[in-house]
Amino acid sequence: MLAKCSHCGGEITTEIDNVFVTCNYCKASVFVFSKSSGLRYILKPILSENKTDLVIKNFFLKKGYSGEIKILTKEAVLYPFYRINNKNELVPAREDSNFGILSQIKFKGGELIFFDDKKNLGYKIVEPEVEPNELTGKNANLIYYPLIFVEYSYLGEEYKLVIDGFSEEVYSEIMPIQKDNIRERVYIYIFIIIAFLLFIEFISFDSLIIGFILGIITLLIIWFFFPTIFRLIEDIYVSEDKDNKMS
Numbered sequence: 001m002l003a004k005c006s007h008c009g010g011e012i013t014t015e016i017d018n019v020f021v022t023c024n025y026c027k028a029s030v031f032v033f034s035k036s037s038g039l040r041y042i043l044k045p046i047l048s049e050n051k052t053d054l055v056i057k058n059f060f061l062k063k064g065y066s067g068e069i070k071i072l073t074k075e076a077v078l079y080p081f082y083r084i085n086n087k088n089e090l091v092p093a094r095e096d097s098n099f100g101i102l103s104q105i106k107f108k109g110g111e112l113i114f115f116d117d118k119k120n121l122g123y124k125i126v127e128p129e130v131e132p133n134e135l136t137g138k139n140a141n142l143i144y145y146p147l148i149f150v151e152y153s154y155l156g157e158e159y160k161l162v163i164d165g166f167s168e169e170v171y172s173e174i175m176p177i178q179k180d181n182i183r184e185r186v187y188i189y190i191f192i193i194i195a196f197l198l199f200i201e202f203i204s205f206d207s208l209i210i211g212f213i214l215g216i217i218t219l220l221i222i223w224f225f226f227p228t229i230f231r232l233i234e235d236i237y238v239s240e241d242k243d244n245k246m247s
Contacts, residue, residue, distance in 0.1 A: 003021075003030070003032045003037050004037070005023040005025065005026065005028055005030055006028070006030055006037055006038050006039045006141070007023060007026050007028035007030070007039055008023060008025050008026040008028065010023055010024070010025035010026065012024065012030060012032075019031055019032060019033065020032075020040060020115075027114070028114055029041075029114045029115035029116070031128075031142045033131045033132060038082075038132075038140050038141040038142055039114070039141045039142070040114070040115040040141070040142045040143075040144075041112040041113065041114060041115060041141060041142070041143045041144065042078060042112070042113055042114075042115055042116070042143070042144045043107075043110050043111070043112055043143055043144065043145050043146060043166055044110060044111045044112075044113060044121070044146075044166075045076075045078075045121050045122075045123055045146030045165040045166060046110075046146075046165065046166055046168070047146070047148070047163065047164075047165045047166070047168050048076075048121075048122060049074055049075075049076040049122065049123075049148055052074060052148050052150065052163055053071065055163055055168050055170065056069065056071065056150065056152070056161070056163070056170070057069070059161075059170040063175070065154070065176070067154055067155055067176075068154075069152055069153075069154055070152060070153045070154075071150065071151075071152050072151040072152055072153060072158065073149075073150070073151045074148060074149070074150050074151075075124065075148065075149045076122060076123045076124065076146070076147075076148045076165065077123055077124045077125070077126045077146075077147055077148075077149065078123045078124070078125045078126065078144035078145065078146055078147075079092075079094075079102070079126050079144065079145050079146075079147045080092075080093035080094060080126060080127065080128035080142055080143070080144055080145075081093055081102075081105075081107075081142070081143050081144075081145050082132050082140045082141070082142060082143075083107060083140070083141050083142075083143050084140055089106075089107075090102075090105055090106065090107050090143070090145065091132075092130070093128030093129070093130050093132070093142065094126065094128055094129050094130055095129065095130060098149065098160065098162065098173075100173040101160065101161070101162045101171050101172065101173045102147075102162070104171045104173075105145070105147075105162070105164065105171060107143070107145075108164070108166055108167045108169075110166050112143070115144065121146075123146055123165065125144065126144075128142065145164075145165075145166070146164070146165025146166055147162050147163065147164065147165055148162065148163040148165055149162055150162070150163060154176040155176065155177075157176060159172070159174060159175075159176060160172070160173070160174075
């Protein structure tokens with residue numbers, strides 16, 4: 001199959017199954033699909049995988065999290081995106097369960113170099129699987145963008161985030177519930193229960209003695225039992241103060 005280099009215009013010959021070729025004239029890396037072709041680049045990563053723990057820690061500290069963040073897995077990859085007409089828009093070139101996070105990523109600029117699998121700088125190269133059919137008629141280039149996929153747990157629940165290996169920006173589709181939010185919910189539940197009990201007492205009994213006794217019982221429940229219930233609920237969701245530090 002004959003195709004033209006998107007960089008110098010020279011003719012290149014590709015086999016049917018050969019999607020990626022190097023131009024014999026300008027040595028540019030070219031990808032060729034059935035309806036489109038373009039140049040293939042790598043955005044040179046800055047952040048190494050072994051330095052991501054500090055980035056994650058700072059990210060959660062700035063957002064007010066104090067609970068323990070446990071890193072379960074980390075994977076540094078050069079992820080394929082289509083970049084359209086020199087815009088900052090990046091379209092994932094794979095069908096991925098992380099699409100919600102990946103769609104947030106914007107191209108930050110930086111040193112683009114022609115693809116060379118020897119210049120991955122410790123990142124695993126992930127090949128595209130989605131043809132840019134929806135980009136027909138546009139100048140779509142393929143860019144391998146440095147991303148670090150992280151799985152972590154917070155208060156017993158597991159979550160995902162992605163770190164931009166160039167800008168160190170952190171992206172997350174779902175954030176954990178914070179300690180303050182849990183406390184607010186518990187207070188709301190307590191208020192609703194108290195209001196309900198007092199309302200039942202008010203409408204159900206004509207006897208002042210029975211109403212008085214039930215009022216005392218209600219106060220005792222509030223005084224003795226609700227703090228215990230609150231501590232139990234908080235212990236379920238929030239670590240003890242001695243362990244309430246991020247690793």
